[in-house]
Amino acid sequence: MMLQLSGVHAHYGSIHALHGVDVAVQVGEVVTLIGANGAGKSTLMMSIFGQPRASAGRIVFDGEDITALPTHEIARRGISLVPEGRRIFPRMTVIENLQMGAVLGEEMNFAVDLKRMYALFPILEERCTQSAGTLSGGEQQMLAIARALMSRPQLLLLDEPSLGLAPLYIKKIFQIVRELNREHGMTILLVEQNAHHALRVAHRAYVLQHGEIILSGTGSELLASPEVRAAYLEAGQKTETAA
Amino acid sequence: MALALQQLINGLTLGAVYGLIAIGYTMVYGIIGMINFAHGDIYMVSAFIAVTVFTILATFGVSSVPLALLLVLIVAVLFTSVYGWAVERIAYRPLRGATRLAPLISAIGMSIFLQNMVQLTQGARVKPIPPVLVGGIDLLTVDGFTVRLAYTQILIVLVTVALMSGFTYLITKTSFGRQQRSCEQDRTMTALLGINVDRTISLTFMLGAALAAVAGVMVTVYYGVVDFYIGFVAGIKAFTAAVLGGIGSLPGAMLGGLLIGLIEAFWAAYLSAEYKDVATFSILILVLMFRPSGLLGRPEVEKV
Ligand SMILES: Nc1ncnc2c1ncn2[C@@H]1O[C@H](COP(=O)(O)OP(=O)(O)O)[C@@H](O)[C@H]1O
Numbered sequence: 350m351m352l353q354l355s356g357v358h359a360h361y362g363s364i365h366a367l368h369g370v371d372v373a374v375q376v377g378e379v380v381t382l383i384g385a386n387g388a389g390k391s392t393l394m395m396s397i398f399g400q401p402r403a404s405a406g407r408i409v410f411d412g413e414d415i416t417a418l419p420t421h422e423i424a425r426r427g428i429s430l431v432p433e434g435r436r437i438f439p440r441m442t443v444i445e446n447l448q449m450g451a452v453l454g455e456e457m458n459f460a461v462d463l464k465r466m467y468a469l470f471p472i473l474e475e476r477c478t479q480s481a482g483t484l485s486g487g488e489q490q491m492l493a494i495a496r497a498l499m500s501r502p503q504l505l506l507l508d509e510p511s512l513g514l515a516p517l518y519i520k521k522i523f524q525i526v527r528e529l530n531r532e533h534g535m536t537i538l539l540v541e542q543n544a545h546h547a548l549r550v551a552h553r554a555y556v557l558q559h560g561e562i563i564l565s566g567t568g569s570e571l572l573a574s575p576e577v578r579a580a581y582l583e584a585g586q587k588t589e590t591a592a
Numbered sequence: 593m594a595l596a597l598q599q600l601i602n603g604l605t606l607g608a609v610y611g612l613i614a615i616g617y618t619m620v621y622g623i624i625g626m627i628n629f630a631h632g633d634i635y636m637v638s639a640f641i642a643v644t645v646f647t648i649l650a651t652f653g654v655s656s657v658p659l660a661l662l663l664v665l666i667v668a669v670l671f672t673s674v675y676g677w678a679v680e681r682i683a684y685r686p687l688r689g690a691t692r693l694a695p696l697i698s699a700i701g702m703s704i705f706l707q708n709m710v711q712l713t714q715g716a717r718v719k720p721i722p723p724v725l726v727g728g729i730d731l732l733t734v735d736g737f738t739v740r741l742a743y744t745q746i747l748i749v750l751v752t753v754a755l756m757s758g759f760t761y762l763i764t765k766t767s768f769g770r771q772q773r774s775c776e777q778d779r780t781m782t783a784l785l786g787i788n789v790d791r792t793i794s795l796t797f798m799l800g801a802a803l804a805a806v807a808g809v810m811v812t813v814y815y816g817v818v819d820f821y822i823g824f825v826a827g828i829k830a831f832t833a834a835v836l837g838g839i840g841s842l843p844g845a846m847l848g849g850l851l852i853g854l855i856e857a858f859w860a861a862y863l864s865a866e867y868k869d870v871a872t873f874s875i876l877i878l879v880l881m882f883r884p885s886g887l888l889g890r891p892e893v894e895k896v
């Protein structure tokens with residue numbers, strides 16, 4: 350087991366965002382987490398890094414209990430996040446952003462990894478000395494993914510990478526997710542509102558509602574499930590209302 | 593004309609010193625969004641360290657000026673970096689996330705503690721130091737007024753230029769510099785990339801302190817005396833320099849320092865030497881009222 354969350358609770362002050370969540374990711378899997386806006390998907394991703402720290406429950410990565418580790422130590426164990434909203438460093442160049450991602454890597458790997466990223470995302474090479482803040486949304490998302498990959502993570506977390514992007518970029522992102530997993534054996538935990546795409550690329554999936562896992566199964570099982578179809582596929586991206 | 597040239601030289605010298613101290617204010621503000629109210633004292637402490645070490649060296653008969661200066665600088669930088677580290681650790685870190693007023697008060701508390709400690713151990717009198725670097729170059733004489741470039745002034749300007757170049761390189765080109773800048777832009781994201789943000793913040797406090805320490809030592813050499821009042825006022829002037837340049841902006845701190853130094857020198861020569869400090873404080877108030885983002889600062893965007 351690569352990552353296991355058991356009974357994880359998380360709070361923002363008095364807001365109880367996660368109510369005892371159990372999620373597991375096995376080596377080599379693509380696992381997706383779907384759910385409406387405000388369900389707690391981003392909170393789950395961030396709580397893996399202790400932001401916010403789980404108020405109850407346990408998070409184990411690669412056999413080690415990481416629940417109480419400082420954020421940077423968790424990252425150092427080999428988990429990399431492409432956060433919601435990308436969070437690239439806007440007043441740094443594209444190359445500097447990639448250097449920031451490579452802080453944990455070996456010095457000698459940098460040139461090799463940079464080349465790999467340029468091959469994966471040619472636009473980044475064209476823009477390499479430009480301020481990251483001047484990139485388009487899609488380009489920034491490519492940069493955020495490339496930055497996350499620069500540390501050669503064992504586990505890649507992606508939080509709504511397709512949000513707000515043009516269809517061309519959405520296609521590219523799912524293609525990269527598939528390629529990273531199939532060809533490089535990368536283990537991936539993917540949060541998406543774009544349930545259709547996500548369930549097709551995923552081996553397994555969880556549905557999160559009001560901070561609780563209400564359904565789980567293989568990607569194709571959930572694609573076929575009437576509940577999922579009704580709530581997340583046919584109605585499109587509807588927001589969660591009081592249940 | 594000759595007087596103007598002389599004041600230009602004096603102003604640049606002072607400005608270099610203010611600029612060095614201002615960097616500490618601006619860097620700390622950049623990274624944690626708060627003013628380090630204990631920063632002004634570092635200058636005073638390092639000045640007293642300089643006095644003490646120079647006096648000790650003189651009693652042991654160390655007469656080599658470069659050696660004495662180097663020793664004093666090393667001791668002052670070491671001591672004040674530890675102080676800078678302690679201020680962050682004691683006054684700021686435990687209160688991160690509390691209201692913005694809380695660390696401000698604890699920093700002022702540390703500052704008062706430090707001032708009293710120095711006063712107790714050193715006495716409140718103005719202290720002279722043995723002359724370290726005397727003499728200078730007479731540039732020209734007009735109507736009996738000689739424009740003089742003191743060796744200490746050359747020293748101050750050279751050291752400042754070297755430090756600022758090195759520092760600019762550190763921030764723009766090295767791994768530490770990138771981490772420092774990324775913390776300024778998004779601390780959580782920086783931690784998510786595996787960087788120890790606490791350590792980066794500590795180092796920022798220490799670096800700012802070290803630069804101010806060098807400024808303190810050089811001013812001691814320049815004036816030949818230290819007293820509390822000088823330390824206090826220099827701290828506020830450097831703070832004004834940082835605000836004038838645009839708090840958070842590194843080039844702004846350097847530019848602000850130079851401008852404050854020049855304004856002060858010319859004000860003292862042509863308007864009133866008695867009230868030269870008034871110039872600085874008026875500027876501080878005017879900038880805060882009409883251009884709070886300063887000359888080179890970015891307009892304030894609320895941090896998320
Ligand atoms: N920084 C925060 N402070 C307070 N409440 C938050 C914060 N982030 C998220 N929340 C709340 O936690 C709940 C879960 O949010 P989030 O994890 O962002 O959901 P999702 O990613 O599924 O859209 C929501 O009710 C949201 O309002």
Ligand SMILES: [Mg+2]
Binds near residue numbers: 391392
């Ligand atoms: Mg979210």
